[in-house]
Amino acid sequence: MFQKNGHNHGRCIISAMKIATDLCAERGVRLTALRSHVLELIWQSHQPVGAYELLDILKSERRNAQPPTIYRALNFLLNLGLIHRIESLNAYVGCDTPHTNHNTQFLICSGCGAAAEISDVRLDKAINALAKDAKFSVKHRSIEVEGQCPNCQVS
Amino acid sequence: MFQKNGHNHGRCIISAMKIATDLCAERGVRLTALRSHVLELIWQSHQPVGAYELLDILKSERRNAQPPTIYRALNFLLNLGLIHRIESLNAYVGCDTPHTNHNTQFLICSGCGAAAEISDVRLDKAINALAKDAKFSVKHRSIEVEGQCPNCQVS
DNA sequence: CTAGTTACTGTTATAATATATCAGTAATTC
DNA sequence: GAATTACTGATATATTATAACAGTAACTAG
Missing domain, CATH: 1.10.10.10 (Winged helix-like DNA-binding domain superfamily/Winged helix DNA-binding domain)
Incomplete structure (x- = not known):
């Protein structure tokens, strides 16, 4: 976060x-x-x-x-x-959780440049599900979402 | 696919x-x-x-x-x-669907190098949900999953 | 503890990916 | 057909990353 x-x-x-x-x-x-x-x-x-x-x-x-x-x-x-x-x-x-086996995702703010590392299980499950549908065996994920963080959003 | x-x-x-x-x-x-x-x-x-x-x-x-x-x-x-x-x-x-406003994902095979473009709604929803939780406004997604495609998997 | 080995760092060179800039040419517009 | 805009040519350079070999520090076995 x-x-x-x-x-x-x-x-x-x-x-x-x-x-x-x-x-x-x-x-x-x-x-x-x-x-x-x-x-x-x-x-x-x-x-x-x-x-x-x-x-x-x-x-x-x-x-x-x-x-x-x-x-x-x-x-x-x-x-x-x-x-x-x-x-x-x-x-x-x-990364402040190097020990956990993390399939993580990044939210990257184009305003301040900060990156937040997320470990969202729903997302991870969605990837596993879609990979299964495609009969694809997953080795590595690169999930990077660019946008505006709460601090940088103009309201 | x-x-x-x-x-x-x-x-x-x-x-x-x-x-x-x-x-x-x-x-x-x-x-x-x-x-x-x-x-x-x-x-x-x-x-x-x-x-x-x-x-x-x-x-x-x-x-x-x-x-x-x-x-x-x-x-x-x-x-x-x-x-x-x-x-x-x-x-x-x-991309063979340039007209559709696609939040797509890529499955990339490290065996043959092929990339399959997927447009999975579950995944897209999961991203929207996690972004909402983080109060993050999404502009662009880069979802790239590396692994083995069905053709390249040794069984 | 010291010789041998492995891991780490120094150094030089170069590969791979991408952009800035200015000049010239082709297409479109009025 | 002149003016404008969009596209391409050409040169230079920026940015990101690795190869290869030499030297040094740390660890390991006897």
């Missing part, structure tokens, strides 16, 4: 980082300084952010950062489910 | 081109030789095809074709709904 305009975003970041640390410990994989840093950068907002945008910020601290630097970190985080890729934007956004 | 393996694809092409001609006439826009040609190329199969792949084919006939050549034609066709863009593939596929 979309965050309220003045929400305490610091908490979102702290929580996300703790979830990531725990998940990596649990899985026995290394959340290196670089990966951790990239994840923090992604979590600076609820707006999906592009790889090169991240790279530019990263460069101000690691001036030798190159595209592979960022893409490796992104792929690591994607594989763990700590971030999602928004296909229609070529951008990346944090 | 997915086409059967040995279907008469010539008919798909002829039908699509007629639909396009009619639609352009109705809208008073010009289906120029270039645009018509690009549409035909897209309709050579039910597999979404990339812009540069189209460009390469186009070049064998118009050797001065450049990226803008193909992107202009694609944008024209997209605006009319004669083709769709598959975001998760950066590729384009023909």
